[in-house]
Structures are given as structure tokens and as C-alpha cells.
Amino acid sequence: MLDTGIPVALPDALQIHASDSVAVALRDLGAGEAVWVNGASVAVKAAIPKGHKFALAAHAAGTPVIKYGLPIGRTTQAITAGEHVHVHNLATALAGEVAYAPSAAAAKAQVQHATGSGVMWQGYLRADGRAATRNQIWILPTVGCVGLTSEQIARAAEARHAALIAQGRIDGILAFAHPHGCSQLGDDLGGTRALLAGLAANPNAAGVLLLGLGCESNQLADLLAAIPTSLHHKIRMLSSQSAGDELAEAAVLVDELVAQAATAQREPLPLAALTVGLKCGGSDGFSGLTANPLLGRFSDALAAAGGTPVLTEIPEIFGAEQALLERAVDAATFDAAAALVNGFKRYYLDQGLPVSENPSPGNIAGGITTLEEKSAGAVQKAGNAPLCSVVPYGDQARGPGLALLEAPGNDAVSSTALTAAGATLVLFTTGRGTPLGFPAPTVKVASNRTLAQAKPHWIDFDASRVLDEGLEAADAAFLNTLMAIASGQKTAAERTGQRAIAIWKKGVTL
Known part of the structure; x- marks a missing residue:
């Protein structure tokens, strides 16, 4: 795999890996300028913008260019040392699918966990054993039709609970609108449902209001079924078409979630x-x-x-x-x-x-x-x-x-x-x-x-x-x-x- 460290850099340019055939300009380089790279001088043929590449040696047309110790494409024309290497003379060598197999030199990767890094942070430990960096209420609409409604609910709730937020008892009440959840079929609908269920399961969401319209493809009951039952205690649901005043009914549900979340406290947790x-x-x-x-x-x-x-x-x-x-x-x-x-x-x-x-x-x-x-x-x-x-x-x-x-x-x-x-x-x-x-x-x-x-x-x-x-x-x-x-x-x-x-x-x- 690639080197994880950065070699000692001279002020002008950097050869990242010892096998690289190009270097990266660390500042704008002028045409004709002599640049030192790993103890050797390379004459830059044309202006090289900061962050761009230039050749360390001559490349024939159709040959690989190496950066990070890996091939990054093939030259489309001959390139001389010091020449700018970019879209005008380098192209991808990627095609389609590959029959992947471990190389002969590959060894089975070994997982070695340290006994303890000693690094600690202050977080929320949830009932399922997972840790959270935030203690928030999330409002997730099942469908785009109630996306703006979810934002209305969140704004009103943040205003009602401004004191708790200021005290750090909760870290915010957020709505996440999107345009999907209806007019979808099969795996496409399943992907939307799985994504929303995953968001609802995130530990940072201490409480979640699933806000539906009522007639959408992404039905509330199906979304709830995609969320682990061990997390249902933090979920509330509301169908807007079935509600009388959906804003008022949502406010009651959000307030329940806020009261529940506000009991959580940060504690020292390991990396x-x-x-x-x-x-x-x-x-x-x-x-x-x-x-x-x-x-x-x-x-x-x-x-x-x-x-x-x-x-x-x-x-x-x-x-x-x-x-x-x-x-x-x-x-x-x-x-x-x-x-x-x-x-x-x-x-x-x-x-x-x-x-x-x-x-x-x-x-x-x-x-x-x-x-x-x-x-x-x-x-x-x-x-x-x-x-x-x-x-x-x-x-x-x-x-x-x-x-x-x-x-x-x-x-x-x-x-x-x-x-x-x-x-x-x-x-x-x-x-x-x-x-x-x-x-x-x-x-x-x-x-x-x-x-x-x-x-x-x-x-x-x-x-x-x-x-x-x-x-x-x-x-x-x-x-x-x-x-x-x-x-x-x-x-x-x-x-x-x-x-x-x-x-x-x-x-x-x-």
C-alpha cells in the first residue's frame, strides 16, 4: 500500500513516492526555472501551477506515468523531463470490469487492536452500547411532500426549546427534507427506505419523528419495520393526512422526544x-x-x-x-x-x-x-x-x-x-x-x-x-x-x- 508519511519536502516541489516519474509543484513555477527535487535539478519547460505535476524523466508515448507509487494513466504523446503533465498529454487507462484476485505476494491482513490508545472524549453512551457525538432530535419525512412541513416543525420546536439548547441539554432539533419517497419502485424505493431507516438508527439522533403524508409509496409502517425494534423507543410517527392539525400534533410528539433526550449526559468515552x-x-x-x-x-x-x-x-x-x-x-x-x-x-x-x-x-x-x-x-x-x-x-x-x-x-x-x-x-x-x-x-x-x-x-x-x-x-x-x-x-x-x-x-x- 502507499506510504502513509510525507517525505521531507523542499520548498519547490515534491516527489511523493520513490518510484514516481512525476513531482508535484508546491508553488507556482515559472518556465525555465530550475527546481530541486530529491537532490537533483529539473529544468521546468513551461509554467506549472501550484498542485500540478511535471515529469522527472522522459516518457515515451503510451507509457505509464507513476504517482503515489501507482500508475495514474498513460501518456498520449512523448513527454520530456520538466514538462507539465496534465490533460493535454496524459489519459486514463481504465476500461471496464476486472477479474480481481489477490496478488502472489499478498498476505492475509491481520487485525491487531491496541489494548488502549488512552485518547478519551466526552460523548453520549446509548442504551444499545453505541456512542453519540450529539444529542439531537431529527425529523425525517417519508416523502418530499412533507419536507417543508418537517422544517416548519423543527423551527418551531427549536424556538420552544431554545433554553434547553442553550444549556447544552440537547444539541438541536433538525429536519432533513428530501424529494423522494413516492413514485418509486422496487430496489429504488427500498434504497430510499433503507437510507432513512439508517439515519433514524444513528446514535446522534436521540429521538426521531418520522413524518409521513399518508398516501406515499414509502409508508410509515414499512419504514418503522426497517428500523431495529431495539430503537423503537426513540421513534414517534405522524401521518399528516390522518392528523387534524399536523403541526400541533407533531409539536406534542417532538416535545416528548425532547424531554426524553434531555436526560442524557456526556461522559468520558474511548476512541x-x-x-x-x-x-x-x-x-x-x-x-x-x-x-x-x-x-x-x-x-x-x-x-x-x-x-x-x-x-x-x-x-x-x-x-x-x-x-x-x-x-x-x-x-x-x-x-x-x-x-x-x-x-x-x-x-x-x-x-x-x-x-x-x-x-x-x-x-x-x-x-x-x-x-x-x-x-x-x-x-x-x-x-x-x-x-x-x-x-x-x-x-x-x-x-x-x-x-x-x-x-x-x-x-x-x-x-x-x-x-x-x-x-x-x-x-x-x-x-x-x-x-x-x-x-x-x-x-x-x-x-x-x-x-x-x-x-x-x-x-x-x-x-x-x-x-x-x-x-x-x-x-x-x-x-x-x-x-x-x-x-x-x-x-x-x-x-x-x-x-x-x-x-x-x-x-x-x-
């Missing part, structure tokens, strides 16, 4: 109690150098302590999946993960689309050229921990150890899926920036200082600190930030009220 979602969005050329490896080192520590890091965005591991698969703890996990990757590839191919229709325009502007390059940087969020489980969309991650969750790369869809899988924190790395947050506290980690300084109201941690403070200091600061947020400190998205959900809709609409 092992955390389930943490791993996400990247708006990546740039620094995401794989600073922010994603930072998450990877935390993921390793979390998994070693007995906690549960959850990786998703399956299409954004295409091209780097073999290294992840070889960390599977057994053959069944390897096969399930391989089937998940190939299933996503088939999903694209069945629509007549290439599996490599990525990166986004923002990724390309930030220096990422191919999906393989994006994937090689993205999988670093999962560190080097053994892959212990594969989780279907809408299902719960049942750690300990690294889990791979079925969900696409879309920021809102995958972050919502992470919350439905039980994540009580979502760590979201970004090189371009985004204000949006999700039901679980969403920790925005900037890959570069420019973004962190420009958008302090979006960003919670500047991962570029690893380049000038070193790994140990930056990792310690990051861990302190995460434990403070887990213990109740608000994220930037929470402070600005940026919280939403999105559901993965795969089928036809009636």
Missing part, C-alpha cells in the same frame, strides 16, 4: 467508541499529499484502538482498488469488495458511460488529471488498516475495523450514506472548498493553506500544516480538534446551519 466516515470532495493536487494522508493516519489509529473508520465513494477508488482489496481480512471480504467495485463499473457501463468519467472540472483545475490519480490520492483516507467489512447502501457498519460502504462519489449522497451507516463524525477533505455539511458533524479539512485562510467559515482544520510543522505536530493538533468536536464543539458547518441530506435514486420515476 474505540467512534464510528467515523471518510469523505473527500473538490479535491486538488494537494489532497493526496496533505489532507487525505492525515485522515489515513487517524484512520489507522482509530482502527487499531477498536473503532470503525468507514470509506465510501466506490467510483473514486477505481484504479487504486487492488491495493485496498489486498488488505481484506479474509477471502469473503475480498470477494465482497471486488464485487462492489465491479458492480459500480457495470452500473456505468449499463448506462453507456465510461467508468472513467471523472475527475470533475474543479479537480482538473486543481491539478488532478485522471481518475486513477484521483483514486490513488483518495484511498489514502483509509490509511493502511485491514479491510474488515463491506456494507450495503443504507445498512449499518458494525465494526470494529475499516469498513467499505456502498455509495457513489457525490458529496451529499455519500456523506448522507456515511451517516446512515452509523458515522457520528464525517471527516471531509477538500482542496477547492464547500460550505455544505450533513447530519453527522462534518469536519472540513483543507488540503492547502490558501483555502483555509480564504474560507475560515467553511474549514475546521488546515492539513497543509503537515508540510511546515511535520507529521507528529500536525497529527496531534488534528486529533485534538477531532476530540473537541466529538465532545460537542461545533463544526463550521454546524455554526452556519449548513446541514442537509441527499438520497441515491437509481430507478425510474413514475
Whole structure:
């Protein structure tokens, strides 16, 4: 697997892995400038924007380019040393499905849990033994028709219970509207129901009001049946068509849930109690150098302590999946993960689309050229921990150890899926920036200082600190930030009220 540390960086450029055939510019480089990389001078042929790549040696046309120690595509023309390597001369080598098999050198991954990391945080221990970072009431509409009604109910309830919120007795009353729940069929409807049931089961939701319309496909009784019966004590339901004054009746139910939730108190909990979602969005050329490896080192520590890091965005591991698969703890996990990757590839191919229709325009502007390059940087969020489980969309991650969750790369869809899988924190790395947050506290980690300084109201941690403070200091600061947020400190998205959900809709609409 990839190196988890960052080599000593000179001020101009960085060769990430010893086998790489390209280096990354750490600042804007001018044409003709001599750049020192690992003790050798390379003459830059043309201007190289910060975060972009240039060749360390000549490449013939049709040959692999290596970054992170992995191939990130093939050259479309001959490239000389010092030349800018990007979309004009590098293309993906990805095609379709792959018959995955462990390499001859692969050894069975071994899970080794530490006896105790000593890291503690203040959280809520629920009756089912799971831990929460927040003590909130969530209103989940079964269907889009009552989405705005759910928001009305939440606003009125927050006003009624402002004193309890100010005292920290509860951490908020939130509604999560969406446009689905009706005019859906089969697995598409089942996916919506499973996702909402997963959200209702999240430990951060101390109480849940399921708000229905009445005539929708996603019936309240069916949704309740998808939620474990051990959690039904925290669920209330209301059908708007059957109610007299649905706002008044909902207020009574929410008030019951608030009274129940307000009895909970934070207590010291170990690192092992955390389930943490791993996400990247708006990546740039620094995401794989600073922010994603930072998450990877935390993921390793979390998994070693007995906690549960959850990786998703399956299409954004295409091209780097073999290294992840070889960390599977057994053959069944390897096969399930391989089937998940190939299933996503088939999903694209069945629509007549290439599996490599990525990166986004923002990724390309930030220096990422191919999906393989994006994937090689993205999988670093999962560190080097053994892959212990594969989780279907809408299902719960049942750690300990690294889990791979079925969900696409879309920021809102995958972050919502992470919350439905039980994540009580979502760590979201970004090189371009985004204000949006999700039901679980969403920790925005900037890959570069420019973004962190420009958008302090979006960003919670500047991962570029690893380049000038070193790994140990930056990792310690990051861990302190995460434990403070887990213990109740608000994220930037929470402070600005940026919280939403999105559901993965795969089928036809009636």
C-alpha cells in the first residue's frame, strides 16, 4: 500500500513516492526555472501551477506515468523531463470490469487492536452500547411532500426549546427534507427506505419523528419495520393526512422526544467508541499529499484502538482498488469488495458511460488529471488498516475495523450514506472548498493553506500544516480538534446551519 508519511519536502516541489516519474509543484513555477527535487535539478519547460505535476524523466508515448507509487494513466504523446503533465498529454487507462484476485505476494491482513490508545472524549453512551457525538432530535419525512412541513416543525420546536439548547441539554432539533419517497419502485424505493431507516438508527439522533403524508409509496409502517425494534423507543410517527392539525400534533410528539433526550449526559468515552466516515470532495493536487494522508493516519489509529473508520465513494477508488482489496481480512471480504467495485463499473457501463468519467472540472483545475490519480490520492483516507467489512447502501457498519460502504462519489449522497451507516463524525477533505455539511458533524479539512485562510467559515482544520510543522505536530493538533468536536464543539458547518441530506435514486420515476 502507499506510504502513509510525507517525505521531507523542499520548498519547490515534491516527489511523493520513490518510484514516481512525476513531482508535484508546491508553488507556482515559472518556465525555465530550475527546481530541486530529491537532490537533483529539473529544468521546468513551461509554467506549472501550484498542485500540478511535471515529469522527472522522459516518457515515451503510451507509457505509464507513476504517482503515489501507482500508475495514474498513460501518456498520449512523448513527454520530456520538466514538462507539465496534465490533460493535454496524459489519459486514463481504465476500461471496464476486472477479474480481481489477490496478488502472489499478498498476505492475509491481520487485525491487531491496541489494548488502549488512552485518547478519551466526552460523548453520549446509548442504551444499545453505541456512542453519540450529539444529542439531537431529527425529523425525517417519508416523502418530499412533507419536507417543508418537517422544517416548519423543527423551527418551531427549536424556538420552544431554545433554553434547553442553550444549556447544552440537547444539541438541536433538525429536519432533513428530501424529494423522494413516492413514485418509486422496487430496489429504488427500498434504497430510499433503507437510507432513512439508517439515519433514524444513528446514535446522534436521540429521538426521531418520522413524518409521513399518508398516501406515499414509502409508508410509515414499512419504514418503522426497517428500523431495529431495539430503537423503537426513540421513534414517534405522524401521518399528516390522518392528523387534524399536523403541526400541533407533531409539536406534542417532538416535545416528548425532547424531554426524553434531555436526560442524557456526556461522559468520558474511548476512541474505540467512534464510528467515523471518510469523505473527500473538490479535491486538488494537494489532497493526496496533505489532507487525505492525515485522515489515513487517524484512520489507522482509530482502527487499531477498536473503532470503525468507514470509506465510501466506490467510483473514486477505481484504479487504486487492488491495493485496498489486498488488505481484506479474509477471502469473503475480498470477494465482497471486488464485487462492489465491479458492480459500480457495470452500473456505468449499463448506462453507456465510461467508468472513467471523472475527475470533475474543479479537480482538473486543481491539478488532478485522471481518475486513477484521483483514486490513488483518495484511498489514502483509509490509511493502511485491514479491510474488515463491506456494507450495503443504507445498512449499518458494525465494526470494529475499516469498513467499505456502498455509495457513489457525490458529496451529499455519500456523506448522507456515511451517516446512515452509523458515522457520528464525517471527516471531509477538500482542496477547492464547500460550505455544505450533513447530519453527522462534518469536519472540513483543507488540503492547502490558501483555502483555509480564504474560507475560515467553511474549514475546521488546515492539513497543509503537515508540510511546515511535520507529521507528529500536525497529527496531534488534528486529533485534538477531532476530540473537541466529538465532545460537542461545533463544526463550521454546524455554526452556519449548513446541514442537509441527499438520497441515491437509481430507478425510474413514475
